[in-house]
Amino acid sequence: MWQDLLAQSLSGLATASSLFLVASGLTVIFGVTRIVNFAHGSLYMLGAYLAWTLVGALPRGHLGFWGGVLLAVLIVGVIGVLIEVLLLRRIYKSPELFQLLATFGVVLIVQDVALWIWGPQDLLGPRAPGLRGAVDIFGARFPLYDLFLICVGPVVLGLLWLLFHRTRWGTRVRAATADREMVGALGVNQRLLFTTVFFLGAALAGLGGALQLPRESVNLQMDLAIIAEAFVVVVIGGLGSLPGAFLAALLIGQMQAFGILIFPKITLVLVFLVMAVVLILRPYGLLGRPPATAHAAPAIEPPYGPPSRALRVIGLVGLAAALVVPPLMGEFALIVFTEIAIMVLFAASLHFIMGPGGMVSFGHAAYFGMGAYGAALLTAHFAAPMEAGLLAAPLVAGLAGAVFGFFCVRLSGVYAAMLTLAFAQIAWSTAFQWIELTGGDNGILGVWPSDWAAPKLTFYYLALGLCVGATLLLRRSIFSPFGMAMRAQRDSPLRAEAIGLDGFRIRWVAFILAAVAAGIAGGLFAYAKGSVFPSVMAIPRSVDALVMVLLGGVQTVSGPIIGALAFTWAHEQLMRAFEMWRLLLGLLIVALVLFFPQGLAGAAQRLAGRRAP
Amino acid sequence: MIPPVLAAEGLHKSFGGVQAVADVSLAVAGGELLALIGPNGAGKSTCFNLINGQLRPDRGRVRLRGRDITGLAPRRIWRLGVGRTFQITATFGSLSVLQNVQMALLSHAGRAFDLLGQVPREDPAPALALLERVGMAEQAGRPCGVLAYGDLKRVELAVALAHGPALLLMDEPTAGMAPAERAALMALTARLARESGIAVLFTEHDMGVVFGHADRILVLDRGRVIAEGPPDAVRGDARVRAVYLGGMEVP
Numbered sequence: 001m002w003q004d005l006l007a008q009s010l011s012g013l014a015t016a017s018s019l020f021l022v023a024s025g026l027t028v029i030f031g032v033t034r035i036v037n038f039a040h041g042s043l044y045m046l047g048a049y050l051a052w053t054l055v056g057a058l059p060r061g062h063l064g065f066w067g068g069v070l071l072a073v074l075i076v077g078v079i080g081v082l083i084e085v086l087l088l089r090r091i092y093k094s095p096e097l098f099q100l101l102a103t104f105g106v107v108l109i110v111q112d113v114a115l116w117i118w119g120p121q122d123l124l125g126p127r128a129p130g131l132r133g134a135v136d137i138f139g140a141r142f143p144l145y146d147l148f149l150i151c152v153g154p155v156v157l158g159l160l161w162l163l164f165h166r167t168r169w170g171t172r173v174r175a176a177t178a179d180r181e182m183v184g185a186l187g188v189n190q191r192l193l194f195t196t197v198f199f200l201g202a203a204l205a206g207l208g209g210a211l212q213l214p215r216e217s218v219n220l221q222m223d224l225a226i227i228a229e230a231f232v233v234v235v236i237g238g239l240g241s242l243p244g245a246f247l248a249a250l251l252i253g254q255m256q257a258f259g260i261l262i263f264p265k266i267t268l269v270l271v272f273l274v275m276a277v278v279l280i281l282r283p284y285g286l287l288g289r290p291p292a293t294a295h296a297a298p299a300i301e302p303p304y305g306p307p308s309r310a311l312r313v314i315g316l317v318g319l320a321a322a323l324v325v326p327p328l329m330g331e332f333a334l335i336v337f338t339e340i341a342i343m344v345l346f347a348a349s350l351h352f353i354m355g356p357g358g359m360v361s362f363g364h365a366a367y368f369g370m371g372a373y374g375a376a377l378l379t380a381h382f383a384a385p386m387e388a389g390l391l392a393a394p395l396v397a398g399l400a401g402a403v404f405g406f407f408c409v410r411l412s413g414v415y416a417a418m419l420t421l422a423f424a425q426i427a428w429s430t431a432f433q434w435i436e437l438t439g440g441d442n443g444i445l446g447v448w449p450s451d452w453a454a455p456k457l458t459f460y461y462l463a464l465g466l467c468v469g470a471t472l473l474l475r476r477s478i479f480s481p482f483g484m485a486m487r488a489q490r491d492s493p494l495r496a497e498a499i500g501l502d503g504f505r506i507r508w509v510a511f512i513l514a515a516v517a518a519g520i521a522g523g524l525f526a527y528a529k530g531s532v533f534p535s536v537m538a539i540p541r542s543v544d545a546l547v548m549v550l551l552g553g554v555q556t557v558s559g560p561i562i563g564a565l566a567f568t569w570a571h572e573q574l575m576r577a578f579e580m581w582r583l584l585l586g587l588l589i590v591a592l593v594l595f596f597p598q599g600l601a602g603a604a605q606r607l608a609g610r611r612a613p
Numbered sequence: 614m615i616p617p618v619l620a621a622e623g624l625h626k627s628f629g630g631v632q633a634v635a636d637v638s639l640a641v642a643g644g645e646l647l648a649l650i651g652p653n654g655a656g657k658s659t660c661f662n663l664i665n666g667q668l669r670p671d672r673g674r675v676r677l678r679g680r681d682i683t684g685l686a687p688r689r690i691w692r693l694g695v696g697r698t699f700q701i702t703a704t705f706g707s708l709s710v711l712q713n714v715q716m717a718l719l720s721h722a723g724r725a726f727d728l729l730g731q732v733p734r735e736d737p738a739p740a741l742a743l744l745e746r747v748g749m750a751e752q753a754g755r756p757c758g759v760l761a762y763g764d765l766k767r768v769e770l771a772v773a774l775a776h777g778p779a780l781l782l783m784d785e786p787t788a789g790m791a792p793a794e795r796a797a798l799m800a801l802t803a804r805l806a807r808e809s810g811i812a813v814l815f816t817e818h819d820m821g822v823v824f825g826h827a828d829r830i831l832v833l834d835r836g837r838v839i840a841e842g843p844p845d846a847v848r849g850d851a852r853v854r855a856v857y858l859g860g861m862e863v864p
Contacts, residue, residue, distance in 0.1 A: 301707045302707065302756065303707050303708055303709050303712070303756045304707075306733060476731070477728050479731050479732055479733060480727060480728050480729060480730050480731060480732065481716075481719045481724045481725060481726075481727040481728075481730050481732060482725065482726050482727055482728045483728075483732075484708065484712060484715075484716055484719070484732050485716065485719075485720070485725045485726075487705065487707055487708060488705045488708065488716050491704075491705040491706050491707055491708065492703045492704060492705055492706070494699065494703045495699075495703035495704060495705060495769075495772070496705075497686075497687045497688050497691075498687055498688075498691060498696075498697045498699075498703070498773075499691060499716065499717040499720050499721075499772060499775070499776075500688050500691045500692050500720045500721065500725075500776075501688070501716075501720055501725055502688060502725070505726075506725065506726075509726065
């Protein structure tokens with residue numbers, strides 16, 4: 001029995017090493033640039049793919065294998081430099097959410113590029129020469145390669161320590177981690193420093209990926225799988241802390257190894273639960289420190305005014321078109337129209353907390369998904385009618401929003417983004433792993449509307465009515481005393497407190513309201529599709545919502561509506577017309593962040609403002 | 614006997630062995646302006662923050678009209694009738710001047726969580742009246758984010774006066790303003806305080822402002838009160854002169 005435990009523990013250590021390689025790069029990059037690099041998992045994946053190609057192309061043997069790995073690591077480092085120079089360098093001063101989103105755009109681009117180069121099938125790499133066999137440890141057979149990996153982690157930690165403490169470059173990096181502005185003021189070439197840090201971080205991720213080659217197959221799901229775990233490790237260890245990342249990697253490695261033995265059903269949930277608990281109790285992680293320099297304050301947005309006449313006319317014409325046109329369209333168009341109506345509400349609900357509330361959410365899909373699952377579970381397990389499901393959806397989502405939001409709204413910036421992400425991942429992994437209840441990856445089927453709403457056109461009108469109604473209510477409440485209190489606590493927490501406003505309660509209530517609205521959208525989505533899968537609350541759906549809000553423009557009240565219309569329509573067109581729609585979506589996101597940070601509505605407003613004297 | 618509006622008794626606060634405030638007591642009556650001065654590091658800000666609820670004293674009590682408010686959250690202290698202005702103005706930049714004042718009025722009316730009302734349909738008269746008092750009514754429609762600094766200070770004053778406070782706490786009210794504006798703002802503050810019987814406690818670096826407008830002055834040095842009294846008495850105080858050592862001219 002204890003031999004099994006030992007073997008399990010050793011295997012956990014091997015996992016920890018790989019995790020540490022990726023997490024160390026992520027944390028070093030964050031320390032200096034304050035950017036949480038979503039594309040770090042993609043660099044890891046590229047490391048694995050490149051190593052597969054290079055090791056295969058080079059002659060067999062030690063030189064071929066290790067030479068191939070080294071070459072792959074260097075190429076990934078150069079790719080990292082390209083990402084830094086072309087993209088990140090331009091957005092160091094942007095809000096955290098833009099940075100996170102931009103690097104997610106890179107994730108999408110890399111996914112399609114990798115698919116194009118290496119194809120969809122899993123690739124099996126060669127074993128490492130000299131490390132093929134297994135050794136006998138107290139009667140348990142243990143792969144030699146895993147023992148090698150166990151050593152790699154501490155060795156890399158030691159080398160990084162030497163690099164950071166015994167070289168001039170390392171001293172500068174540590175200084176920049178402690179106080180970026182001061183280092184700039186002292187005349188250190190920051191650009192070069194940032195670029196070299198990015199090279200190192202990317203190379204570490206590439207090394208992590210390349211060393212996985214003998215252990216597991218290379219596939220296109222590696223990026224998001226590893227980045228989620230790397231986020232957990234880095235957040236638990238403390239963003240920017242290398243020893244913290246090492247400690248947390250050990251912890252997570254062991255938790256995964258033993259979690260499979262003890263709680264095989266909740267391994268995924270467990271990991272994100274630990275991350276959420278750490279963020280709640282110690283927002284800066286086990287060994288992290290609060291950032292010395294505050295992030296650039298968000299730009300003061302123009303006051304919200306009543307809608308202009310032009311906007312009112314456009315809105316009314318749009319609504320009239322939404323009522324009159326669909327009966328003339330085919331069934332497929334009706335499905336698209338229904339989805340657009342749902343996405344408008346989903347985007348408006350996220351905008352409600354991001355815009356007026358000034359909060360950050362990278363996991364808004366959780367509440368959309370809670371609504372969808374709330375409705376679907378009621379249908380699947382109690383054969384409840386659609387009406388009951390649509391009532392349950394906002395209740396379930398609102399409840400989740402109350403519980404998750406209670407913790408999330410206390411944090412800000414990148415820490416809030418990470419906690420909202422962690423909660424969304426908890427929701428997602430519950431749906432994914434609690435197969436008895438949710439059917440896991442197979443989802444819940446047969447979630448159909450009641451008979452009266454079964455015709456596509458009727459259901460469309462139902463969705464339109466609920467979504468437009470809820471969106472208008474959200475919009476109206478932005479101008480209510482509560483909506484103004486939201487903007488007040490966003491603009492100046494100090495002043496808000498000094499006139500008796502309770503910022504925490506205001507943000508919490510806003511979070512719950514947004515969750516309820518997202519839940520309505522999710523419930524409708526379930527009946528529109530007739531089924532629910534865990535993907536309704538996966539990371540890409542949260543990103544969709546963010547893109548819609550930012551595409552429309554977070555600083556305008558009508559932004560999310562325009563953004564949802566444009567995005568859902570474009571998404572539909574892209575998916576139908578192009579194989580590589582993710583690449584285009586990724587490019588769209590990057591372009592959005594770089595060139596239109598104020599979105600379509602913001603750009604239109606500026607254009608109108610320029611024309612008026 | 615009617616208790617003073619604000620009474621602090623024996624305040625102590627230390628940070629990791631450094632005694633920032635030691636045994637400070639003070640009282641301010643309605644309509645009176647008390648200035649808290651002292652060289653850098655004398656403990657003015659700490660003292661101020663002990664009174665406004667930002668910090669909790671290690672020892673000592675703070676009373677507002679006889680009621681113990683020691684260590685209450687700033688939000689609760691505001692509810693009991695304390696208005697504040699900040700060294701660096703804190704206003705809501707994306708709200709209009711009018712809305713900044715309306716927000717304070719709505720909060721005072723307990724309507725911060727009102728989801729049904731519509732602010733644009735609220736009666737602007739009470740907020741406009743307050744803006745009128747500080748001379749900002751003409752700019753009511755402008756966003757706070759674009760105002761000149763001196764105007765922002767006046768908006769802040771209107772916001773601080775919105776709930777008819779008994780006490781006004783002003784941290785460096787004239788910091789960052791042009792000299793001419795400073796005198797005007799303090800004259801305005803003094804007039805409003807005397808008209809409405811508001812007690813005013815302020816810290817200030819500009820000695821012209823202090824000696825020109827304060828009714829009484831309290832001088833701190835290294836956390837302790839070294840002098841207290843009307844401007845003329847403080848001006849002549851040998852210890853005060855010694856502390857400032859000519860580093861700052863006492864007019």
